[in-house]
Amino acid sequence: MLKAEIYITLKKTVADPQGLTVKHALESLGYKDLADVRMGKMVVVKLNYEDKIRAKKEINEMCKKLLANPIIEEYRFKIEEERT
Amino acid sequence: MRFGIVIFPGSNCDQDCFYVIKDVLKRPAKYIWHGDTDLSDFDSIILPGGFSYGDYLRTGSIARFSPVMKHIADFAKKGGTVIGICNGFQILLEAGLLPGVMLRNRDLHFICKHVYIKTENNHTRFTNFYNKDQILKIPIAHNEGNYYIDANGLEDLRNNNQIVFRYCSATGEVNDRYNPNGALDHIAGIMNKNGNVLGMMPHPERSSESELGSRDGYFIFKSVVKWLETKKHD
Numbered sequence: 001m002l003k004a005e006i007y008i009t010l011k012k013t014v015a016d017p018q019g020l021t022v023k024h025a026l027e028s029l030g031y032k033d034l035a036d037v038r039m040g041k042m043v044v045v046k047l048n049y050e051d052k053i054r055a056k057k058e059i060n061e062m063c064k065k066l067l068a069n070p071i072i073e074e075y076r077f078k079i080e081e082e083r084t
Numbered sequence: 085m086r087f088g089i090v091i092f093p094g095s096n097c098d099q100d101c102f103y104v105i106k107d108v109l110k111r112p113a114k115y116i117w118h119g120d121t122d123l124s125d126f127d128s129i130i131l132p133g134g135f136s137y138g139d140y141l142r143t144g145s146i147a148r149f150s151p152v153m154k155h156i157a158d159f160a161k162k163g164g165t166v167i168g169i170c171n172g173f174q175i176l177l178e179a180g181l182l183p184g185v186m187l188r189n190r191d192l193h194f195i196c197k198h199v200y201i202k203t204e205n206n207h208t209r210f211t212n213f214y215n216k217d218q219i220l221k222i223p224i225a226h227n228e229g230n231y232y233i234d235a236n237g238l239e240d241l242r243n244n245n246q247i248v249f250r251y252c253s254a255t256g257e258v259n260d261r262y263n264p265n266g267a268l269d270h271i272a273g274i275m276n277k278n279g280n281v282l283g284m285m286p287h288p289e290r291s292s293e294s295e296l297g298s299r300d301g302y303f304i305f306k307s308v309v310k311w312l313e314t315k316k317h318d
Contacts, residue, residue: 010187014187014232015187015266017188017189017190017191017192017266018188018192021192066141066145066149067141069142069145069178069185071184071185071232071233071234072185072187072232
């Protein structure tokens with residue numbers, strides 16, 4: 001079994017009001033040295049096979065078709081073996 | 085002339101749309117289930133507001149894969165009249181039937197109130213009952229209405245007169261103060277290049293009777309009827 005962890009974030013050019021709000025909250029806790037805070041999503045997909053090349057191809061397709069919206073979001077992922 | 089109103093799991097403005105078409109506009113209306121595939125019966129299709137598929141992942145992103153959506157895309161491609169309201173607009177964006185995308189509202193709040201919008205383009209099948217720059221009082225109710233598109237896309241929208249409504253003040257000033265959600269260029273509603281698909285965040289079905297505080301939205305449906313009737317006699 002393989003496990004893919006997919007991270008989806010807003011592109012740098014897109015404003016992230018949620019990240020900004022969290023940044024302000026962290027600053028109010030005393031963390032004054034923050035350059036930026038960006039929010040995103042993580043999706044975990046488990047695959048019933050071991051072929052990493054196939055996994056990479058299929059996860060890429062999933063991101064393009066459904067998981068991320070290319071107009072505003074970018075994604076990256078890592079694929080590793082999952083012991084059950 | 086028949087209006088179809090699509091019901092996705094989680095739609096919640098479908099009955100309001102149905103009521104306005106049937107009892108206020110007095111035209112035949114019929115529900116379309118999200119699994120339906122035959123749209124040959126309809127002249128105009130409304131994608132109502134709500135929270136289709138719980139707004140999971142991104143608003144509208146799951147609904148666009150409903151079986152009916154492929155047929156709505158065909159219907160639109162053939163020139164059929166499609167109106168997406170609120171979540172319906174979000175679905176049309178995710179489906180690529182309209183350009184752009186919705187972000188969360190600027191201040192991260194769900195906003196439910198009456199706003200004013202300006203009719204930027206009255207030469208459409210959706211707005212032929214309005215004057216140019218006519219100001220409509222109309223309610224919004226959404227969390228993701230912060231319209232976004234890249235610079236080229238925005239240029240395209242402007243050049244092709246695809247921006248149908250912009251947020252404004254009661255007297256028609258368009259600026260950040262009267263933009264409830266941070267939408268780019270104060271966009272409240274757009275149409276596709278062919279002019280047969282409209283998406284708008286405000287709710288015309290909630291402003292179709294004076295008892296509800298405004299009937300300014302009613303004339304969107306009325307415009308469609310007028311357009312369809314003229315077309316029939318051509």
